[in-house]
Amino acid sequence: MSTPSFMHSNQAIAEGAIAAGCRFYAGYPITPSTEIAESLSGRLPEVGGVYIQMEDEIASMAAVIGASLGGLKSATATSGPGFSLMQENLGFAVVGEVPCVIVNVQRVGPSTGLPTKVAQGDVMQARWGTHGDHRIITLYPSSAQEAFDLTVKAFNLAERFRTPVILLSDAVVAGLLEKVDIPDPADLEVVSRARPTVAPEQYRPFDYSSSDIPPLAEFGSGYRFHITGLLHDESGAPTEDSEVVARWWAYMQRKLDDHLDEILDWDEILLDDADTAVVAYGCTARSAEHAVELARERGHRVGLLKLKTIWPFGDAIIDQLADRIDRFVVPELNLGQIRLEVQRVVGGRAKVEGINRADGLQISPEQILDVIAEKALA
Amino acid sequence: MMTVETPEMTTWESLQDVFEIVSRRGPDPIILSSIPYLPGDEHRHTHFPVVLGPPGRVISMAVGLRAALPDTPLLLVTAADSATLGTNHLIHTARRNIGMTVLMLYSDLLETGDIPVDRTGWTSTGYQVEMEQAETPLEWAIALQASLVGRGSLLNPSEFANLIVEAVETPGFSVIGVTGDPTLRTEVMSRRSDWPEYFATYRAWSEGMAPSPPSSIRPVPPAQPRSSTPARIEVRIAGIGGQGVKLAGTVLSEAAALGEGLWATQFGDYGSATRGGPSRVDVVMGSRPISYPAADNSDILIVLSREAAAAHLTHAGPGAACVADEGTVEPGPGGPLIVPITQLAREHAGTPIATGVTSLGCVAALSDAVALSSLKIALPTRIPERSVESNLRAMEAAYKLTADLIRGNQT
Numbered sequence: 001m002s003t004p005s006f007m008h009s010n011q012a013i014a015e016g017a018i019a020a021g022c023r024f025y026a027g028y029p030i031t032p033s034t035e036i037a038e039s040l041s042g043r044l045p046e047v048g049g050v051y052i053q054m055e056d057e058i059a060s061m062a063a064v065i066g067a068s069l070g071g072l073k074s075a076t077a078t079s080g081p082g083f084s085l086m087q088e089n090l091g092f093a094v095v096g097e098v099p100c101v102i103v104n105v106q107r108v109g110p111s112t113g114l115p116t117k118v119a120q121g122d123v124m125q126a127r128w129g130t131h132g133d134h135r136i137i138t139l140y141p142s143s144a145q146e147a148f149d150l151t152v153k154a155f156n157l158a159e160r161f162r163t164p165v166i167l168l169s170d171a172v173v174a175g176l177l178e179k180v181d182i183p184d185p186a187d188l189e190v191v192s193r194a195r196p197t198v199a200p201e202q203y204r205p206f207d208y209s210s211s212d213i214p215p216l217a218e219f220g221s222g223y224r225f226h227i228t229g230l231l232h233d234e235s236g237a238p239t240e241d242s243e244v245v246a247r248w249w250a251y252m253q254r255k256l257d258d259h260l261d262e263i264l265d266w267d268e269i270l271l272d273d274a275d276t277a278v279v280a281y282g283c284t285a286r287s288a289e290h291a292v293e294l295a296r297e298r299g300h301r302v303g304l305l306k307l308k309t310i311w312p313f314g315d316a317i318i319d320q321l322a323d324r325i326d327r328f329v330v331p332e333l334n335l336g337q338i339r340l341e342v343q344r345v346v347g348g349r350a351k352v353e354g355i356n357r358a359d360g361l362q363i364s365p366e367q368i369l370d371v372i373a374e375k376a377l378a
Numbered sequence: 379m380m381t382v383e384t385p386e387m388t389t390w391e392s393l394q395d396v397f398e399i400v401s402r403r404g405p406d407p408i409i410l411s412s413i414p415y416l417p418g419d420e421h422r423h424t425h426f427p428v429v430l431g432p433p434g435r436v437i438s439m440a441v442g443l444r445a446a447l448p449d450t451p452l453l454l455v456t457a458a459d460s461a462t463l464g465t466n467h468l469i470h471t472a473r474r475n476i477g478m479t480v481l482m483l484y485s486d487l488l489e490t491g492d493i494p495v496d497r498t499g500w501t502s503t504g505y506q507v508e509m510e511q512a513e514t515p516l517e518w519a520i521a522l523q524a525s526l527v528g529r530g531s532l533l534n535p536s537e538f539a540n541l542i543v544e545a546v547e548t549p550g551f552s553v554i555g556v557t558g559d560p561t562l563r564t565e566v567m568s569r570r571s572d573w574p575e576y577f578a579t580y581r582a583w584s585e586g587m588a589p590s591p592p593s594s595i596r597p598v599p600p601a602q603p604r605s606s607t608p609a610r611i612e613v614r615i616a617g618i619g620g621q622g623v624k625l626a627g628t629v630l631s632e633a634a635a636l637g638e639g640l641w642a643t644q645f646g647d648y649g650s651a652t653r654g655g656p657s658r659v660d661v662v663m664g665s666r667p668i669s670y671p672a673a674d675n676s677d678i679l680i681v682l683s684r685e686a687a688a689a690h691l692t693h694a695g696p697g698a699a700c701v702a703d704e705g706t707v708e709p710g711p712g713g714p715l716i717v718p719i720t721q722l723a724r725e726h727a728g729t730p731i732a733t734g735v736t737s738l739g740c741v742a743a744l745s746d747a748v749a750l751s752s753l754k755i756a757l758p759t760r761i762p763e764r765s766v767e768s769n770l771r772a773m774e775a776a777y778k779l780t781a782d783l784i785r786g787n788q789t
Contacts, residue, residue, distance in 0.1 A: 006598050026441070045583070058467075059467050062431070062435045066445075067442030070447045074442065092435075218645050220406060220427070224406065292437070364674055372707050
């Protein structure tokens, strides 16, 4: 059973957060993400949660980390300018392995940019925005339904892997008002972090020898340990021992790389017999899907690979397609951030072309169709 | 009066004793700090839970911890300097009076060299401070009306421990200056008790609230389009901010989904200005799920301003049904139908904000996809009750005028 409702994607993100068990939100409202804060300011107190508007996005991200350490599933939402401010504490959450969800509804940047206009320019910032090498999970919906579903997934992955998860959206997806099927709570898979079962004296919050993710005790529950932005040993104490640090790096890579089957999410649309694949995400995937429909009507053998997990990048998906696809077309509202990733994996086996704009307008289906048809004529 | 007899202790050991004393009164205290090394620490660390975070930012981390843990003492150990890095956080945490105690360490406790770099305003050395005013974080905390502001010396351990316990037990935000100077008198500098603590107040306010999905979330039946409905119908309504264009899109898409059982998507493009700037809403509906949500090739186009007419009418395809508000285009053969939409909105609803909703009457007259009856069902949940009837009258008037014009054109 489910309750189909009509709502904006931003509201669907708020509802997804509530359904996933989010009970703390700290943020600073910013276009085009504001409706997420607005919705949660009403919904959280109804379910015993806490909403707080902070002084800025630095503080918002810090408060989210604090609340998560205290045991609450926690989130914030922002747009590019705020996302930039969050990078410092985002790095802390990565190193401290603190589960949390950060929503970035993209608009045109850099800086204040075009505040109400759509862009997808923060894809690489999501990957590399905080300093230092690290792994990160980033999901990206293209509809109000996916906004709900991927928000739930974002919390589940954050809790499962003790990591910040970034949910990217954009000004177009945010403003879509569409039908959303909200599953009954009983039918919804909700993951909560593993709690330690050992006695407090035996608890090792960063047990890198483990093949799985070490459980996380909430602060104040009798398990005394340290969380620090410094690189640390298995007890959480800062260390400069290069052997321990090397073990930490290996663990930090393994903890996501070994579980890609749980993280990667994508849709293949009409790709079975295709010689051309459009690779798209977010609002651009909507244009691409329409372009593929129009191109099919004209007899082009073209399909769509819609990415819903952006990071880690789905190398294996592209790799397997590259063996049978002649040509990849990658439309993006940036100057080619994911196109370079596709090119890297394709490695010369197929042609890779970008369609790019960052002027605040969407890529139209016709623009994509023209590129698809160009090749067919040649 | 508690007594602590440990005369030759390091800074960290002295603080550790204070944490122990605090822990005797209830739950484990959580220590937040941005100082990785304190003289005497050498990573032997307190056995209490510690968050070692970026300077200044730990103040806001404590805000989140307080939201999660109502009764746990939160002790922030910070240098006065690093607190100034988080002055913004200090101001707002004090303003909200969030329950935590900041131990602001004077630089004599942090420096192991001979030259103390004092930036707390208690003394002044170093060339930079001769060129600028010293920082005075304790005075700021007093000005911010923190619940308790005081100072004391680790070398007067019993008095100091009592001050910290008092600060922890004082609801709300407290700041204690900490020095190693034994001549400094331990004192409470400021007290303010008539200020609500944020999370305690929040919890009291929200207690007993029941989950109730907001009325703006509308349950919709499964899509059941009529066989005659096209796969895709694109409607664009364009005007300026303040005409209710976005609302019109919302009502239209809900009418399509709820009343007609169609797939429907609404997508808007607005400028930064809430009034006067260009505003546009696209509703795409049809018998199949909607991929591209914009109405670039509008089947129905309504323009409500001169600018919108100039921007959109030229792009309308040959099959498009276009309506222009009176005064936005020059009348002429082959042009759009001209309906005095704003005038109808003013006449019936008394306000130009109803222009967008009024224009939905034109949409209903131009297309079989969404009936006037479906619009009538969708409208009431989206506008104040007192305005429903007058808005419906305006919408019906626009419907009738448009239908008459179409009939006139056909005869």
